Amino acid sequence: MGKYKRPLARSPSVSAQEHVLRDGRPVPEVFTVESPCFLGNEDIPFFRYTDQKFFDSEMEKMWSRTWQWACREEHIPEVGDYYVYEVGPLSVFIVRNSDSSIRGYVNSCLHRGTKFKAASSEGSCSEIRCPFHGWSWDLSGNLKNVPYDWDAPHVGEHEFKLPEVQVDTWGGFVFVNFDMDAAGLTGYLDPLPVHFENFSLADRFIELHVEKELDCNWKAAVEAFIENYHTQQTHPQLLMGSDDEGTQYDVFTDHVSRFFCAFGVASPSVDPKPTDQELLDMTLVGDRSLLGDDLKVKAGESARMAMARVLRKSLGETYRCDLTKYTDTEMIDVSQYGLFPNMILFPQLSLPMIYRFRPIGLDPSKTLFELIVLRPIPDEGKRPLPARPFRLGPNDSFTQVPGFDENLGVVYDQDTGNLRLQQEGLAAARKEGATLLNYQEVRVRLLHQTLDRYLQDK
Ligand code: FES
Ligand SMILES: [Fe+2]
8 A cells, every 4th residue: 555646547457448449449439538537535524424404405405406317208208198206305297298398397286285196106197186176287387277266266377377397308318407597408418418429318218117225325325336446345246347447437527427347358356367258258248138148259359349249139139229330339338427416327238227316205314226227219110118117125135126137136236235334334433534536436526526516506
């Protein structure tokens, strides 16, 4: 320890970009970009994960003012389809309007405050009717009917229009922002749309949706998934097929960051070095059951080339789509993007997932972790319906989820097992804060620094 005297930009081992360039295959420009950042090295106070007052100020000043993915457009394809998104006490009723635009209304009746629909409800309606006394609004939020209105001469249509939240869409996702004065989604997302130009997330469908309750703060949960540093201790089985130490970490804006990890190569810590065939055999590329038995490295191929070839063919056949436009790195590697505060996106085809993290109610130590798998829709024919969520309690294993690759289930159990221990350890600590690594944990620090910008903004 102590031999490096200054903030180190990266490991001296082979970087993710170097692995990709060594293939000699085409590489999209977004994977040749690097944006390292040193954001300081002060400890992150532990009270930020446990203190009720701190949590309440996050709710008041951050969750109520940031863009969050609420649902997918495929959840509400037809006029009248609705979906309820909630975070803490905030609740929005999202509905497809009669002109096909998407509107979001505060999910609280203007009579005596009842929610129109409960948390996570979805369905279809021709009007927005309160279940209590039946006041109703049309899909554009105009007051339509007040039963026995002879008794409500003071209720005017104009004043009783439903209050709205901001709604916008990108990549098939419906985003909401509870703050009507917040800047628009486009600037908030930058540079995600450019990085995702070739991935067209709108042309994917939800094949699998898992919800897992976690006994930890929402930030601890996000942080466990935005660094690859823990792989050597937590997921040693992954070191044979992915290079943890060469992972590249990028900070693009306050809201957008990335890590870029090469697959089909071993971690430098693996000794002796595996052969290409061993790498291919050991690599976890999504659901191995889709890959067939023909996982053989051909003459002149590397493990990475073989992975891309096999995956392009097998996924193309399974999902009835042409994947030839995707380069090898787009097929097999993991470039994982974070969008503040709570969304993580994996655009590449091998592990095509999206994560979301939200506090459950007003408890700083309870989080709902959602994982969806987004597969390409067929080139021809109907879009498959989105999968319904499968809910796991705090003690349930990801290996119980029907259709979820068992090896991946083990990985997520390893991750979520740590989080309970971490939250308990925060309460037991004598030390006052977390000490982070400069490069590999920069995205953790970014999360806190961006959060502080919202909390300090009056
Ligand atoms: S509370 Fe909604 S109609 Fe009475
Ligand atoms: Fe992990």
